[in-house]
Amino acid sequence: xxxYRRAVEAALEKLLPPPPKGDxxxxxxxxxxYSLLAGGKRVRPVLTLAFCQLCGGSWRDAMPLACAVExxxxxxxxxxxxxxxxxxxxxxxxPTCHKVYGEAMALLAGDGLLTLAFDTALCFYDPAxxxxxxxxxxxxxxxxxxxxxxxxxxxxxxxxxDLSLLQTMDQGxxxxxxxxxxxxxxxxxxxxxxxxxxxxxxxxxVGMAFQIxxxxxxxxxxxxxxxxxxxxxxARDKTNYVSLLGLEAAQQQVDAYTQQAVEALEAFEGDSRxxxxxxxxxxxxxx
Numbered sequence: 001x002x003x004y005r006r007a008v009e010a011a012l013e014k015l016l017p018p019p020p021k022g023d024x025x026x027x028x029x030x031x032x033x034y035s036l037l038a039g040g041k042r043v044r045p046v047l048t049l050a051f052c053q054l055c056g057g058s059w060r061d062a063m064p065l066a067c068a069v070e071x072x073x074x075x076x077x078x079x080x081x082x083x084x085x086x087x088x089x090x091x092x093x094x095p096t097c098h099k100v101y102g103e104a105m106a107l108l109a110g111d112g113l114l115t116l117a118f119d120t121a122l123c124f125y126d127p128a129x130x131x132x133x134x135x136x137x138x139x140x141x142x143x144x145x146x147x148x149x150x151x152x153x154x155x156x157x158x159x160x161x162d163l164s165l166l167q168t169m170d171q172g173x174x175x176x177x178x179x180x181x182x183x184x185x186x187x188x189x190x191x192x193x194x195x196x197x198x199x200x201x202x203x204x205x206v207g208m209a210f211q212i213x214x215x216x217x218x219x220x221x222x223x224x225x226x227x228x229x230x231x232x233x234x235a236r237d238k239t240n241y242v243s244l245l246g247l248e249a250a251q252q253q254v255d256a257y258t259q260q261a262v263e264a265l266e267a268f269e270g271d272s273r274x275x276x277x278x279x280x281x282x283x284x285x286x287x
Contacts, residue, residue, distance in 0.1 A: 001046065001278070004059070008045045011063050012036055012070065015120055031101040031109035032116075036074045038092040043210070043282070044181040045070045050278070051182050051199055054270045057189025064123045065133050065184040071117035072141050073177055078110040080150065124188070133184045140180035149173030161239040167208075174214075175207030198267035205261030206279050209254045213285060215240040216250055258283040 016036055019029040045066035052062035081088040081096040082103060089099050098106035121137060124130030139145060149172020156165065182199040191199075219242050241250040261279040265272040 001274075004046045004049050005042050007049070007060070007063065008042050008066060008070065009037070009039075011067050015067055016116070027101065027105055028108045028112055031097055031105050032112050034100060035078050035091075035097045035109060036071065036113060038094065040092050042070060044073050044177060046278070047178065047181040047203075047206075047275075048185040048188070050275050051185025051191075052188040053185075054268050054272055054275060055186050055189035055191040055195055056270060057185075061125065062185055062188035064120050064130070065137075065188055066181075068117040068121035068134070068137060069177065069181045069184060071113045071120065072137060072146075072180075075110040075113035075117070076141075076146060076150070076177070078106050078113070082106060085150075085154070121184075129187055129190065133187045136183050136187065137180045140176040140183075145172055145176030145180075147172075149176065157238055159239075163244055166239060166241065166244065170208060170211045171204075174211040175204055178207040178210070179203035194267060198264045201264035202261045202275070202279070205257045205259070205264060206282060209257035209261065209279070209283050212241045212250055212254045212257070213283060215242050216247065216254070217286070218242070219247070254283050 016029070016033055018033070019026040023029065048062050048066035048069055049059035053059040077091060078097045080086050081091055082098055088096055090096065096106075097109055101109065117137070118134055121134040122130050124133060141147065143151070149169050151172075152165065152169040153173055156169065161169075179200050182203040183196055186195050186199045218240065241253060245253065258279050262276050265275055
């Protein structure tokens with residue numbers, strides 16, 4: 001995990017270096033770097049690298065795709081934190097992008113990262129596979145994926161939501177981009193359809209477990225460890241898995257989805273121990 005994460009951090013720094021003196025776009029570049037290089041768990045790029053390795057490829061070859069998915073994730077966080085969305089002032093342990101650079105520049109920083117993501121993905125050494133991976137990322141990050149999930153999220157704030165609607169929201173908002181990460185790793189290694197299908201099942205399990213655990217941490221977590229404010233769902237009168245199911249049943253859902261992810265790995269012939277332990281660690285994370 002640490003090796004993957006360090007490699008991702010180095011690659012992101014190289015892909016988005018400090019702007020040169022006198023650059024008219026320096027402020028937006030600085031805002032992009034502020035959010036992209038703020039650390040975090042790097043769940044999505046790590047999954048891309050790990051699935052490439054699992055499918056017989058070299059994880060280093062998948063780095064452009066891993067960085068692309070992290071850029072899309074970071075853009076989504078910048079926009080999610082804006083006053084017109086969730087209006088958060090803390091992200092990854094420090095002030096959100098718009099608190100430092102203003103709303104307009106934060107909006108542009110998100111736009112810049114989104115477009116840089118596809119520039120980066122299309123630098124994959126095999127143009128055909130790079131284009132296919134970029135298309136996967138576009139589809140799962142778009143209005144039928146992550147953006148659509150965020151739309152559902154906005155429409156439910158201040159309103160009661162049932163479990164089915166909550167799952168629909170999280171399939172888009174959280175799971176879709178994790179699925180893109182896993183599938184892109186497989187595509188980097190020219191994996192077959194069976195592997196891609198198994199990667200999607202793994203992503204479904206890990207993504208849902210990750211989101212429900214996030215809801216639990218919003219109630220039980222330590223804001224200092226998490227690097228973001230807690231109790232925000234309750235403050236916004238927003239339905240989540242804890243408010244619908246209770247703490248114990250919500251954790252049971254985390255465990256069930258994690259087991260789904262672990263079982264999906266049985267379809268692969270390679271060494272899947274890392275991805276198994278990765279799924280288990282996310283299920284019990286404290287930050």
